[in-house]
Amino acid sequence: MRKRFWLASLLLLLVGGSSFVSPSPVAAVESSDVALIVNQKNSTQDISFSALRKYFMAERTQWPDGTRVVIAMRAPAGQTERSVVLRSIYNWNEDYYRTYFRQGQFNESIQSVPKELNTTYAMIQYVHYTPGALGYVRADQVDYSKVNVLSVDGRKPGDAGYRLK
């Protein structure tokens, strides 16, 4: 047994790296938290909840650098993360959400309605390729190689007091 162990260890040295264990910076993310994601070119890292609501309601349509905000919503109605956003950001039900944007277009207060993406993968890809996009996915499904995560009032998914859950 010992011989086998040393043999394996020798092979390991040939193959493996020599990196050392470092303390994990990973926050304690609750899977039920919804992470707000933006394009990697977006310099915004933190947003106030009131500003966030204005973006989602299309009352505010530009990022601080002037880029046009494009809201991306998950579809279909009843989808878990969509429900979290409707409840925690809009504080509306699905019908009111639909009526709001239909009426907003009608009375000229809204220039463009949210885009709707059917999968987490599509959401991440859409945000990745759209400079002004503001979307969301479940916190444990964020692909950090493609999108950035926004904090809300200084809190990230998993933090105490984070509102999108």
Place this chain on the structure above:
Amino acid sequence: MKQTPTLAIISLLIIFLINQQTHAQTPASLAAVREGNVSTHIANESAPQTRRHILPLRAGETTAGSRVTLAADAPLDDYADYRKGDQFYVLVPRAEMAELRGELAGRGFTATHLARQHGDVLLTFQLQADTEARVTQKFNRLEINFITQPANSTNDHHDAAQDTAPQTVASGNDHELIQQLLRRIEELEGQVKELKAGAAANTALPMPAAQASVPTEETSEAEKAQAVLDEHGHEGGAGPHMQIQGFADIDFRASNQKGTTNAFNLGQLDLFLTSRLSERFSVLSELIIEAQRDNTFRFEIHRLLLRYAPNDFFNVSVGRYHTAIGYYNTAYHHGSWFATAADRPFLFAFEGQGGPLPLHNTGLSATGRIPSGSLGLHYIAEIGNGRAVRSPADRSVQSAGDENNGKAFNLGLFARPDWLAGLQTGFSFYHDKLTPLNAPNVSQEIMAGHVVYRNPRYEWLNEAVFIRHAPAGSSQVFYTPGFYTQFARRFGKATPYFRYQYLNAPADDPILSATGRRNGPSAGLRYDVTTYAALKLQYNRTQRRAQRPLDEVIAQLAFTF
């Protein structure tokens, strides 16, 4: 399970081979302890080379045993799992993870141990007797299923195993095992070749190798194309694309007014057209087709606007628009489906129906946000032809000319404060010079204020308007006050509502003498039969100057399409 050193070496060779061919996709730093059944997964060539962060583990029960979910911030295509005796190992190369929070156990496994070494993470699960462990990878998640009985003994177990990749190899004699491992090596070599060949062509939209919930490659390309379209604002070469929304209503009205009969009638067919010309320019139009009392149809362009919207602070439109006097006119326009009640308040009746206000105008309109913090201030500035008054019978909108050179203007402010979502309050001031035939010119000022609160459950609309008419060369001034309050509460699909309204134009007002005084309550019920269609029933009782009270019942089916 009885193993030999040969088996261990073969296992390690697998890791070594994969590692070499995938350019360090799978460091084998923890492979030193490997013996037994091995399953290794090839990462996509485009997988990130940085260390992944593994989130805290989650455990839950399943029908066949239990499940532990491991999630990271990047795909986990290159994980490996293997079993030795009653221990089940899951290796995630190039990863880091915080210490386990307390004891993690469940049906089928009694303990979990975390080891971090050389930049890899190794999880060890202590299995209970007769427990089988299998791993399913979904993008950046691993689902480790512990099945407490043989996998094919019940339907439940079959279900649990159905989405599990065939990763572990059944125990047997060493020869058979070695053969299986060799076949696995060949299979993995093939996959590596495929990945290398496809890597160059697949750099734009890398698709994770094993992602159950992601769209097809074709779909993701479509998403990319859509993203490009959105970024550039329109579809190249094809010109702008017009969108049409429709609104309509069908009514039944009955009243005790002399000279009228009970009748069904088509309300307005409202075609709302929008088109984006570029990121900053857009067009909208509201076209109305309306049945007349003589059973003919009348077509009218109620809104036609070219809009330039460079930012949130300044948006300007040119064309025919709805005047932003008060709230109701620009909130509901001609879309009766949006409105809770079956008819409009007297104050906001359209010009052709005897309404006292100039609700349409042709000219320029600007609006935007005023930096005001949580107050949420917005401004409105409009200038246009105003309303025709030459003939008492003609109160039409001046879309093609103006009776005078003076232009009507309207200035307004409204606030949507952060501290009470759904609240809007505002004020506007309108001025026009009216030039009736055979009468002195009249200076018209209209002051309007509103306080409105709307949310999915409640609607409370309150508006007051003060119309001032001052004939030139006279000290006499005529005031017409008017207001309404409307309250509605939604219960599921039903929304009962109540409204009280008042309007009192002096009998000798040079412009509004025919309007007179009208006041009274309305009560009704709106029932949303579907998301986009509503049935409304309403009763109005209206007191009128020098006339008997008017009782009216309205049934309306309003919808959008």
